[in-house]
Amino acid sequence: MYALVDCNNFYASCERVFNPSLLHTPIVVLSNNDGCVVARSQEAKDLGIPMGAPAFQLRELIEKHKVAVFSSNYTLYGDMSHRVMNTLASLTPHIEVYSIDEAFVDLQGLEHTDLTLYGQKVVQTVRRNTGIPVSMGIAPTKVLAKMANRYAKKYPGYKGVCLIDTDEKRIKALQQFPIEDVWGIGRQYSKKLRYHGIQTAYDFSQKSRSWVRRELTVVGERIWSELNAQACIAPEDSAAAKKQICTSRSFGSLLTEFDEIYEAVAHYAASCAVKLRKQKSLAVGMSVFVMTNPFREQDPQYINSRHIRLSIPSNDSSELIALAKQLLSLIYLSGYRYKKAGVVITEITPSTPTQSDLFDPIDRNKRKDLLQAVDRLNDRMGSYKIRIASQGYGRKWKLKNERLSPCYTTRLEDVISIHCDAPV
DNA sequence: TCTGGGGTCCTAGGACCC
């Protein structure tokens, strides 16, 4: 059996943990740049605020219902996520962290346990240890566990845990489950399935294997098997190294000058380098892209990217920044108002063993020591306290986050201020 | 005025090999 544990309204719940006066207040958390709604408390969902809605379209609703609005604080959410995952790991045989707010638990070895009671204990303990409410779906396959989790969230009677352990329960659950809510069935697939008269997960599970294979390829066939209680999505190693790394942001305002955009791109390249070093990898391929704001139809539009392969793979911030600058100079055109840029590392190779180059002008061992020292300092003192000068301080491109909460758990100044000032 | 960021997997088709 598998369990899927999912934090309820995760970002909104994180804000609430440190601000208990918001217990019954509708909360929304905005995307980077305070653009769209990316998380909502139950009260905000009840007001009809849709996921992904642009914040500026909701102004009236927000004022009318006194909705608490937050910029996203990924430092806080990341730290809270660690706490939840650590608690889960201490209570269960094996967890696989699937996203910032979700984990699969392999329940092998608990065959003789009452899984509902066990699940409720897990849910209560996570809540007590971290303040974050979670729900748990338990079933024979991952896709069914995802479905069970939906039911656990939807019906308070379940006390946070829904168990699908018989065929009877499975079929009943499938029959009431809209096809587009199935894990792995997105917009295009559900449109296609609806066209063929399939409304529920049950309808889909009743189609023949060959029909599913033909219409939705092997991807759909796997989902079909899992709905029919045949597990075929294997446990994954959540610590696996990434195959692609990307840093991109919209700018806080529209930019026109090369130097302004270069500063942002240098910063994104440095960020990719840090991510590479963290997972002990080297970049082999790199792309840089720029684009104007597609929503501004009155402006001339431009989008372009350029790719390069490194002759010697690297995770050195200076080198990646220099290459990013070259790429940017190939695609930058004056006369446009740029909204967004990004750096993508497309091919990645492990940093050991290394293949050295006889004619390499750089002493890579020396550079490695330097970069390690910089990383250690920045881990202790805060990100990018030590940086390459061309990263600058981003006064022009930096994103908007006007409603940022304090980093209650990670930033010394914030930890002190909450203990001294806040009526905890 | 204002609209996010970061990933994965699969397939088809072209280029190439013997």
Add this chain to the structure above:
DNA sequence: TCTGGGGTCCTAGGACCC
């Protein structure tokens, strides 16, 4: 008149996830 069979690798594009 008749023109093989079996592979690999790479890329772009499309689907999905949170």
